[in-house]
Amino acid sequence: MKTKAALVERSAGKWEVTEVDLDGPRQGELLVKMVASGLCHSDDHLTTGDLQLGHYPIAGGHEGAGIVEEVGPDTPEWKVGDRIVMSFLPGCGRCRWCASGMQNLCDSGARTLDGTRADGSFRMSLDGQGVGQMSGLATFSQWSTVSVLSAIHCPDDVPLEVACLTGCGVGTGWGSAVNSAGVRPGDVVIVMGVGGIGINAVQGASHAGASVIVAVDPVEFKRGTALRLGATHAAATMAEAMEVVAPLTNGQGADSCIVCVGVTRGDHVAQGVDAIRKGGTCVLTGIGNMAEVGIPVSPTMLTLFQKRIQGSLFGASSPSKDIPLMLELYRQGRLRLDELVTTRYPLDKINEGYADMHAGRNIRGVIVHEH
Numbered sequence: 001m002k003t004k005a006a007l008v009e010r011s012a013g014k015w016e017v018t019e020v021d022l023d024g025p026r027q028g029e030l031l032v033k034m035v036a037s038g039l040c041h042s043d044d045h046l047t048t049g050d051l052q053l054g055h056y057p058i059a060g061g062h063e064g065a066g067i068v069e070e071v072g073p074d075t076p077e078w079k080v081g082d083r084i085v086m087s088f089l090p091g092c093g094r095c096r097w098c099a100s101g102m103q104n105l106c107d108s109g110a111r112t113l114d115g116t117r118a119d120g121s122f123r124m125s126l127d128g129q130g131v132g133q134m135s136g137l138a139t140f141s142q143w144s145t146v147s148v149l150s151a152i153h154c155p156d157d158v159p160l161e162v163a164c165l166t167g168c169g170v171g172t173g174w175g176s177a178v179n180s181a182g183v184r185p186g187d188v189v190i191v192m193g194v195g196g197i198g199i200n201a202v203q204g205a206s207h208a209g210a211s212v213i214v215a216v217d218p219v220e221f222k223r224g225t226a227l228r229l230g231a232t233h234a235a236a237t238m239a240e241a242m243e244v245v246a247p248l249t250n251g252q253g254a255d256s257c258i259v260c261v262g263v264t265r266g267d268h269v270a271q272g273v274d275a276i277r278k279g280g281t282c283v284l285t286g287i288g289n290m291a292e293v294g295i296p297v298s299p300t301m302l303t304l305f306q307k308r309i310q311g312s313l314f315g316a317s318s319p320s321k322d323i324p325l326m327l328e329l330y331r332q333g334r335l336r337l338d339e340l341v342t343t344r345y346p347l348d349k350i351n352e353g354y355a356d357m358h359a360g361r362n363i364r365g366v367i368v369h370e371h
């Protein structure tokens with residue numbers, strides 16, 4: 001069949017909305033009619049060249065939700081009409097990582113950044129040439145064929161336009177606070193960068209009982225939103241944040257700092273490490289240019305103050321446990337999703353959506369697909 005999809009043709013380009021050919025589902029796969037997709041900053045890294053992929057062209061989008069339109073042969077557990085959220089990382093349930101409660105590190109995620117199947121094949125093509133699918137998904141496509149390892153059932157009463165956010169941004173931010181920072185009741189937490197990811201680190205820290213949550217962002221609209229969604233303080237810079245944190249911690253620093261800056265560099269992490277107390281944790285969730293090396297931190301001071309720098313992929317969550325948890329917390333009114341969507345766009349306006357993200361106008365922009 002044909003489907004309209006947003007592609008990156010080569011590293012450092014822009015989104016081109018083009019009609020591509022889509023193959024139907026094989027065993028263990030689903031054909032999904034995509035309803036909505038969040039405009040996560042990670043897809044933008046494909047167009048800037050910060051993230052270099054193993055294969056071009058690639059159809060973007062990894063934060064999606066939709067409806068099952070066809071089920072591959074011998075594929076139990078799924079039927080036509082099922083509502084699904086797609087996890088940007090697949091989980092096989094059997095590998096060492098899945099069996100150890102680290103499903104986000106599942107071996108089946110190895111192809112996330114080249115967008116091919118485990119056997120190197122493609123389900124999308126353009127003029128006979130294989131087109132990769134970001135995270136194996138391509139949620140910037142009206143229809144897509146995806147692995148059941150990425151599919152999570154969505155309850156009937158959660159709108160797909162907000163459910164899609166749990167496939168990346170919500171779980172990543174929430175888990176960065178709850179799992180990776182291990183926020184405890186009473187903690188003092190700094191969240192650096194409160195876009196689509198950081199705002200959910202604020203929600204996670206609040207859920208875990210932090211007494212002080214300082215949201216740091218140069219954009220006033222982001223700071224205001226963070227204050228409405230659980231932050232106790234807001235600051236435009238880390239220096240300003242330390243003016244809040246120092247007197248509250250006897251000058252010792254925050255228990256944790258979660259770095260969610262859009263284009264993260266080593267010096268952002270160093271600021272996070274400076275901001276935490278002895279034995280504290282700096283969580284690194286943001287992504288930048290993958291060729292860049294180095295964090296300007298004194299190794300000796302890291303030792304003497306016994307600080308921890310902790311990378312975090314999808315908030316160290318297990319998608320098949322944690323996405324249903326996020327959806328349930330939303331149903332209970334304990335996790336906000338509606339408030340995260342600033343603007344909705346048709347697929348044709350995807351470059352406008354990303355321009356709005358760069359201009360600081362969106363917490364999250366969401367593509368709502370037309371069919």
Ligand SMILES: NC(=O)c1ccc[n+]([C@@H]2O[C@H](COP(=O)([O-])OP(=O)(O)OC[C@H]3O[C@@H](n4cnc5c(N)ncnc54)[C@H](O)[C@@H]3O)[C@@H](O)[C@H]2O)c1
Binds near residue numbers: 041217285286288
């Ligand atoms: N680790 C993971 O699993 C994972 C998953 C998804 C996204 N990400 C990455 O997380 C990062 C954030 O993504 P997003 O979708 O929230 O992006 P976003 O653009 O919505 O938000 C980034 C925020 O950082 C702010 N910012 C920029 N410079 C800053 C600074 N010096 N100090 C404080 N704030 C600053 C921006 O104003 C913006 O509000 C991206 O790098 C993205 O690729 C990581």
Ligand SMILES: [Zn+2]
Binds near residue numbers: 040041043062088168
């Ligand atoms: Zn993402």
Ligand SMILES: [Zn+2]
Binds near residue numbers: 092098107
């Ligand atoms: Zn696995």
